[in-house]
Amino acid sequence: xxxYKHIVLTAIAMFFLLSCSNQKSLQKYxxxxxxxxxxxKLDISSGxxxxxxxxxxxxxxxxxxxxxxxxVVAFPIKEDNLLEFEKNKQELNDILxxxxxxxxxxxxxxxxxxxxxxxxxxxxxxxxxxxxxDNQKGFAVFRLLGDDMQPDKMIKLLKGIxxxxxxxxxxxxxxxxxxx
Numbered sequence: 698x699x700x701y702k703h704i705v706l707t708a709i710a711m712f713f714l715l716s717c718s719n720q721k722s723l724q725k726y727x728x729x730x731x732x733x734x735x736x737x738k739l740d741i742s743s744g745x746x747x748x749x750x751x752x753x754x755x756x757x758x759x760x761x762x763x764x765x766x767x768x769v770v771a772f773p774i775k776e777d778n779l780l781e782f783e784k785n786k787q788e789l790n791d792i793l794x795x796x797x798x799x800x801x802x803x804x805x806x807x808x809x810x811x812x813x814x815x816x817x818x819x820x821x822x823x824x825x826x827x828x829x830x831d832n833q834k835g836f837a838v839f840r841l842l843g844d845d846m847q848p849d850k851m852i853k854l855l856k857g858i859x860x861x862x863x864x865x866x867x868x869x870x871x872x873x874x875x876x877x
Contacts (some may be wrong), residue, residue, distance in 0.1 A: 723792050723826060723840065727770050735778060739769040760854045764843040771837035786836055793828055801848060808832035815848075822846040 730736045742765075753761065774782050792798070793814055801813040809831045817823035825846055830836035841851075 720795055721788075721792055723789075723798070723838070726789065726792055727768055727838070727840065730770055735772060735781060737769075737771040737773065739767075741767040741769070757854055760847075760850045763846045763850075764841050766842045768840040768842070769837060770840075771835060773835040774833065782835060786830055789828060789836070789838065793826070798826065817846075820847060822848065822851075825851065 731738060772778075772782055772785055793812065797816060798814040799816070799819070801815055801819075803812040804810060809829075811827060811829040814826040814828070815822045815824060816826075823843065823846070825841040825843070827839040828836065829839075
């Protein structure tokens with residue numbers, strides 16, 4: 698009986714050791730950068746976006762309800778941090794190349810670019826990631842956490858934001874880094 702118990706405990710321990718991954722996740726990366734003064738950080742609850750002043754349609758409000766939180770981490774380039782910029786940009790590229798991060802769209806030109814990735818299923822996204830970079834200005838990661846977000850509906854919401862239906866003034870300074 699003791700041998701059986703020992704075998705079961707060893708098997709359970711092996712399972713946990715083997716299931717732990719050494720790959721770094723985007724969440725771990727963002728948590729590590731929370732206290733790094735080289736980064737600009739912003740966490741927004743979806744409740745802030747759903748204020749009385751917004752003129753969203755009922756459909757846009759319903760879409761916004763699928764977003765639980767938005768994390769933004771940006772690294773602006775300064776005169777003395779180009780090597781750190783390159784190191785962090787490469788680290789993010791390596792993280793986002795992992796197979797669990799699926800690509801929706803990728804574009805870029807002349808040292809500027811962006812990639813839209815997601816976790817979950819294409820018709821039921823749990824995490825939407827936008828990684829934008831500019832070799833002259835820096836990079837930013839926008840991470841939207843939610844439940845059952847749908848790309849086509851998120852595009853409708855983005856169009857509402859473009860029309861000015863949602864107050865995104867807190868994000869404008871980061872967005873200016875990446876005007877194409």
